[in-house]
Amino acid sequence: MHLLREFFFALWFFLPAGIANMMPIFAAHISWLKRFEAPMDFGKTFRGKRIFGAHKTWRGMAAGIIFATITLGLQQIFAAHAGWLRDWTYRVHYAHLPTLVVGPLFAVGALGGDAIESFFKRQRGIAPGHGWFPFDQIDYIVGGALATMPFVKLSILEYILLVGIWLVVHIVASVIGYFIGVKERPI
Numbered sequence: 011m012h013l014l015r016e017f018f019f020a021l022w023f024f025l026p027a028g029i030a031n032m033m034p035i036f037a038a039h040i041s042w043l044k045r046f047e048a049p050m051d052f053g054k055t056f057r058g059k060r061i062f063g064a065h066k067t068w069r070g071m072a073a074g075i076i077f078a079t080i081t082l083g084l085q086q087i088f089a090a091h092a093g094w095l096r097d098w099t100y101r102v103h104y105a106h107l108p109t110l111v112v113g114p115l116f117a118v119g120a121l122g123g124d125a126i127e128s129f130f131k132r133q134r135g136i137a138p139g140h141g142w143f144p145f146d147q148i149d150y151i152v153g154g155a156l157a158t159m160p161f162v163k164l165s166i167l168e169y170i171l172l173v174g175i176w177l178v179v180h181i182v183a184s185v186i187g188y189f190i191g192v193k194e195r196p197i
């Protein structure tokens with residue numbers, strides 16, 4: 011039962027960042043949002059290569075922030091009304107988290123981590139959309155965890171578990187995204 015609680019906690023706690031990480035992909039497929047497709051690097055280059063690339067957009071960042079914040083708000087409501095959930099997530103006092111700060115931090119951390127990883131991919135000559143294992147899979151986890159540390163501190167073991175579980179979640183979600191046609195490559 012203890013292991014199940016740890017697994018659930020890692021999934022539940024990091025859900026806003028996981029949602030934020032997926033939202034740019036979905037936002038890119040919504041036709042009326044195409045007009046907001048401004049690249050985060052404004053098309054600028056560093057050493058002759060795009061800083062982040064065309065796939066890192068302000069539209070994706072905005073979608074990530076909105077949905078991470080909504081997810082955290084829903085988590086707070088559920089935690090306030092479900093005693094068993096409060097017991098299973100006792101390490102985080104959801105009632106005391108400032109939703110409009112921590113929700114965006116999950117998103118900015120996750121998508122910022124992804125953008126930083128993209129910078130290094132561009133500098134190494136790895137084409138957009140091509141994998142760079144395991145950095146493609148953990149960039150958002152590290153970024154989201156670091157960004158929320160001022161509000162939520164976990165143990166080293168909990169952070170390791172968080173990375174391991176969300177690495178698997180990311181791979182499974184990527185494969186599903188490939189099969190439903192929202193991703194070009196499975197990983």
